[in-house]
Amino acid sequence: MLLITRFLYTRAMKEKGIKQSVSVSGITLHKGELATLRLHPLESGKGIIFYKSGIEIPLNYKNVVDTTMATTIGFNGVTIHTIEHLMSAIYASGIKNLLIELDANEPPILDGSGLDFCHLIKSAGIVETEHNKKxxxxxxxxxxxxxxxxxxxxxxxxxxxxxxxxxxxxxxxxxxxxxxxxxxxxxxxxxxxxxxxxxxxxxxxxxxxxxxxxxxxxxxxxxxxxxxxxxxxxxxxxxxxxxxxxxxxxxxxxxxxxxxxxxxxxxxxxxxxxxxxxxxxxxxxxxxxx
Ligand SMILES: [Zn+2]
Missing domain, CATH: 3.30.1700.10 (lpxc deacetylase, domain 2)
Structure with a gap:
């Protein structure tokens, strides 16, 4: 019993990533544009990175540029609005390494909840990495x-x-x-x-x-x-x-x-x-x- 408990504990401490790329499209809440969101696996230690128009925006509090109505991150002139629903589902999934590619400056709002993002992440396959999570x-x-x-x-x-x-x-x-x-x-x-x-x-x-x-x-x-x-x-x-x-x-x-x-x-x-x-x-x- 002790061994099983220890095993589970050790397993729970690993950082997670996704197995394969997945995508979803839909309208964005604030700008009302059609957007495609693609999630790609990223190697352990890279963290979570948004990618749009050839610019990488690491998810970091220093890159938060606006918090009016929604949370917006930006870097080198490229901004991504309303990241919170997607990020909420990613946090809950335990994923810490991910490339989030967008062709618009917001993820699609989908049904306004986090459910479709959870399903998208699950469909990509959640895998454990070598690294212990922090x-x-x-x-x-x-x-x-x-x-x-x-x-x-x-x-x-x-x-x-x-x-x-x-x-x-x-x-x-x-x-x-x-x-x-x-x-x-x-x-x-x-x-x-x-x-x-x-x-x-x-x-x-x-x-x-x-x-x-x-x-x-x-x-x-x-x-x-x-x-x-x-x-x-x-x-x-x-x-x-x-x-x-x-x-x-x-x-x-x-x-x-x-x-x-x-x-x-x-x-x-x-x-x-x-x-x-x-x-x-x-x-x-x-x-x-x-
Ligand atoms: Zn919200």
Missing amino acids: IINIKKEIKVNNGNRYVSISPSLNNNFFIDSVIYFPNKVIGEQHFSLEVNSKNYLNEIAPARTFGFFSEFEYLKSKGLALGANYNNVIVVGDNEILNTTLRFENEFVRHKILDVIGDLSILGYDIVGNYKSFASSHALNYALIKAILSDSENFIIE
Whole structure:
């Protein structure tokens, strides 16, 4: 029994990659363009690299260039928007070496959740590499806020990545929602990946005037009206807060490591999650890389 346990433990500690290239096409959320996303295997130690127009953009917090409405990375004049749903699914799969090729400046939004990205990654075949995976283990409580909105991370007592999230919107359909869970691949697939992005019908015209949400439609966004959802049936009663957690996982994946820590938030945003990453990394006493 001890041997089996040890064997499983050792197996769980390896970095993962994909076996073969796979692709998916679809419309992008903000620009409304047709995009093809291709995932290619990358050798161990290379990390996660986005590739567009001949430019490689390593996934690194230093390459985050915007966090308004979505997380955007960029390098040498090329930017990729709205990476968080794809990155969330990649984090949950344990994959740490991957080339992400795009022919547009956003991944396709697909159904607005992380589910199709999970299926795409699975279809590529997940393989273990020779290298042990690295973990960022949080050693101090770190909190960033904007008014009463905050995100924080503190040391884990259970040696895991746990998220406890609350959202509040002054809207009858959403109101206050709370959800918490341990982040692992099984929980992610069952509880988080299916949760879709959402938007308020009353804000669409404004967003479109700003060049955002141009690809949003009734098949890729939960459209929230003043009193009801206008286009779909919810997959979970609290699908909205679950989607926020999906975003958190994608945003924090930019740390580049598996995370051991307790994340807590009220009304999290991409900007606050990015501020948290910078706060964590600003002091080497905040964490240990194992
Ligand atoms: Zn999202």
